[in-house]
Amino acid sequence: MTGPYPAPLAFHRAADVARMLRCSEWWVKEQARRRRIPYCWIGGGYLFTDEHVVEIVRIFEVRPIAAMPATTRRPHTIAASQDEQATTVVRLQARRPRRTRHADVPDATAA
Numbered sequence: 001m002t003g004p005y006p007a008p009l010a011f012h013r014a015a016d017v018a019r020m021l022r023c024s025e026w027w028v029k030e031q032a033r034r035r036r037i038p039y040c041w042i043g044g045g046y047l048f049t050d051e052h053v054v055e056i057v058r059i060f061e062v063r064p065i066a067a068m069p070a071t072t073r074r075p076h077t078i079a080a081s082q083d084e085q086a087t088t089v090v091r092l093q094a095r096r097p098r099r100t101r102h103a104d105v106p107d108a109t110a111a
Contacts, residue, residue, distance in 0.1 A: 011040065011047040020053060031056075 014032070018025040031037040032046045037056045040047040048056075 009049050011042075011049060012053065014046045014048070017048050017053055017056070021056065 012020070014028040015025045018028045021028070028037075029046060032039040037059060038048075038052045040049065040052075
């Protein structure tokens with residue numbers, strides 16, 4: 001078909017994109033579901049164009065950090081002796097298991 005219409009797009013399924021990116025199909029679908037990556041929703045499924053795949057790679061690309069100037073090292077601090085540490089002791093108490101936190105079960109620890 002010639003004319004003012006653009007060339008037809010080639011769509012890739014999530015499994016194809018996962019194979020291209022060497023990741024799991026679940027990851028691709030999860031990223032699309034959370035709208036972290038571009039996709040098309042046609043016919044009730046995630047479809048990706050070549051441009052989408054390129055953009056996904058750009059989104060997750062990690063660029064090197066510019067060389068940072070060397071900083072002077074901080075001197076090590078000596079840990080405080082036990083006399084200088086706080087002497088307050090906090091007693092921890094375990095919570096009841098979730099399965100026993102129902103309102104119909106009496107709380108044995110709240111006495």
